[in-house]
Amino acid sequence: MGVLDADPVSLYPRAMTTSPSRASRARLGGQVSQGWDAGAIELILFDLDDTLCDYGGARELRLRTAFGTALATISLGDRPPPSLDDLIAASIAIQPHGAEHFPDLLGRYGVSATAAAEAVRWYRTNPFHGLELFPDAVTTLETLRSQAPDRPIGLVTNGPAETQRAKIALLELGSLLDFAVVSGEFGVDKPDPAIFAEALRLGGATAASTLFVGDSPVHDIAGAKAAGMRVIWMNRTGAAWALGDPGPDATVGSLTETVGDDPNNCAWL
Numbered sequence: 426m427g428v429l430d431a432d433p434v435s436l437y438p439r440a441m442t443t444s445p446s447r448a449s450r451a452r453l454g455g456q457v458s459q460g461w462d463a464g465a466i467e468l469i470l471f472d473l474d475d476t477l478c479d480y481g482g483a484r485e486l487r488l489r490t491a492f493g494t495a496l497a498t499i500s501l502g503d504r505p506p507p508s509l510d511d512l513i514a515a516s517i518a519i520q521p522h523g524a525e526h527f528p529d530l531l532g533r534y535g536v537s538a539t540a541a542a543e544a545v546r547w548y549r550t551n552p553f554h555g556l557e558l559f560p561d562a563v564t565t566l567e568t569l570r571s572q573a574p575d576r577p578i579g580l581v582t583n584g585p586a587e588t589q590r591a592k593i594a595l596l597e598l599g600s601l602l603d604f605a606v607v608s609g610e611f612g613v614d615k616p617d618p619a620i621f622a623e624a625l626r627l628g629g630a631t632a633a634s635t636l637f638v639g640d641s642p643v644h645d646i647a648g649a650k651a652a653g654m655r656v657i658w659m660n661r662t663g664a665a666w667a668l669g670d671p672g673p674d675a676t677v678g679s680l681t682e683t684v685g686d687d688p689n690n691c692a693w694l
């Protein structure tokens with residue numbers, strides 16, 4: 426039986442699987458305020474990359490390290506040094522996640538094939554270099570848990586199973602979450618409605634009583650809205666909403682902002 430033929434629940438580490446008893450005990454938690462429609466949230470779902478952890482920041486650091494080392498090998502003569510920021514931006518524009526394009530891109534700057542190959546090797550062998558949770562992630566998850574200990578908190582993340590599971594372990598998120606749905610395991614990516622439905626099944630909640638928090642307008646916000654959930658857009662960059670209606674139900678700039686000052690009254694529930 427292939428991985429994707431298996432019951433997805435069996436693929437989840439035991440400690441991160443919501444038990445039926447827990448789901449059935451999910452109770453009305455939090456308080457409705459700040460303009461939310463009446464009706465309690467019974468399940469909270471988070472995206473991982475750039476919502477709970479600073480994937481973008483870590484990627485830039487990885488590129489800066491790999492490219493900085495490569496550029497240091499070229500002899501500039503009278504030329505000014507190339508802009509590392511421009512090189513990083515060009516790399517992300519060509520291929521946001523991979524390194525296949527490094528030799529061609531670095532070659533344009535005069536980097537030798539040997540030095541470019543070393544940049545590829547380093548980038549690939551240090552996939553989690555500099556990856557950290559945002560400073561407010563743990564406090565927010567702990568606050569939500571303390572407000573309603575029986576209300577499940579889950580993760581819905583796109584990416585390869587091995588990579589995303591390794592991140593979850595590295596970031597020590599397992600004890601803060603009840604379950605995680607990883608697209609590489611489940612078989613489809615956000616914004617496919619099926620992956621949101623799987624999260625509802627694991628969390629034992631209806632879409633209408635579920636809150637989704639994520640940064641991607643397409644994958645998270647549009648996807649969760651189409652699935653019938655309430656959504657908060659984690660917009661740390663202050664970007665304008667560009668996708669039209671329906672937009673997010675709320676927009677925040679930090680996880681701390683969403684919890685508010687009073688740990689007993691989450692501002693967004």
Ligand SMILES: [Mg+2]
Nearest residue numbers: 472474475640
């Ligand atoms: Mg994300």
